[in-house]
Amino acid sequence: MRYLLIAGLMCAMAAPLAMARAIPDPNQKHAPGNEAPQKPISQAGYSTPVNYQLQCAGCHLGDGTxxxxxxxxxxxxxxxxFLKVEGGREFLVRVPGMSQSALNNAQLADLINWMMRKDGIAGSSAPDDYKPYTEEEVAKIRxxxxxxxxxxxxxLIKQMREKGITIDDGMDDAY
Ligand code: HEC
Incomplete structure (x- = not known):
């Protein structure tokens, strides 16, 4: 029993050392053929749906559910x-997922405009007179x-209720 205890103690003490080995080696070389540093997403030139997949879908899921x-x-x-109530246009850009994403202002404008398509995430909730965001507008709001x-x-939700809009945000009145 005593030996077991001592062995257990030794394992526990050795654990931090073993974990230390998992710290990346600063002298590690890139894999052959993969030496180029990764391009930041703001310069990568991916399509808008790809930007959504990379920056948003992890939390919001692929279809915005x-x-x-x-x-x-x-x-x-x-x-x-949100675009049907006062302050909603600004809110959409200022939520952390948007304003603090790694996307540049032009990409963010494209992304919201893409989300607001009638065949997109917003679907029929998008206002009929939707005015696309521009890079300059996003920069200012952001x-x-x-x-x-x-x-x-x-x-904003209260304003929607007053307008008779059904609050189908999946949050069960959490806010
Ligand atoms: C780390 C998880 C996460 C990521 C990544 C993320 N979001 Fe969000 N998003 C949230 C959460 C949680 C909320 C609810 C408000 C809050 O707490 O920020 C939210 C709120 C929103 C809202 C407001 C919707 C509402 O009903 O209030 C919009 C619009 C939005 N996100 C868009 C985006 C877009 C576009 C991206 C990608 C550029 C993105 N988000 C990335 C988690 C995320």
């Missing part, structure tokens, strides 16, 4: 409603930080 369990609202068939997301969102 989101996940109530992870506090990620449903954008599918709903997100366009430079202002959203300080109180829950209250801002709650205010």
């Amino acid at each position: 989101g996940s109530r369990a992870n506090d990620t609202p449903k954008m599918k068939g709903f997100v366009g409603n 430079s202002v930080t959203l300080l109180n997301l829950p209250d801002t969102r709650a205010g």
Whole structure:
């Protein structure tokens, strides 16, 4: 029994050393044929749907369904409603997933415009008179930080309710 205890203790003490070996070796070389440093996504020139897959779909899922369990609202068939209430146009750019993404302003404008397509994530929730975002507009809105997301969102949802819009955001009145 005593030996078992001592052996256990030794294993526990050796563990940090073993873990230290997992730290990447700073002298490690690139794999042959893969020496070029990776291009940042803001310069990579991927298509808008690819940018969505890389930057957004991890949380919002491929079709924008989101996940109530992870506090990620449903954008599918709903997100366009934000453009029907005052302050919603700014909100869409200022949510952290957007404003703090690695995409540049032009890519972000393209991404929102793509999401707002009638055959896209917003679907029929997109306003009929949708005015596309421009790079300049995104830059301007993005430079202002959203300080109180829950209250801002709650205010927008309240405005939607007052307009008779059904709140189908998958959040069960969480906000
Ligand atoms: C790390 C997870 C995550 C990533 C990545 C992410 N989001 Fe989000 N997004 C959220 C969460 C969670 C919310 C709910 C508000 C909040 O807490 O930020 C949200 C809210 C939003 C909203 C507002 C919707 C609503 O109903 O309030 C939009 C629009 C949005 N995200 C778009 C995007 C886009 C576009 C991208 C990619 C450029 C993106 N998000 C990346 C998690 C994420």
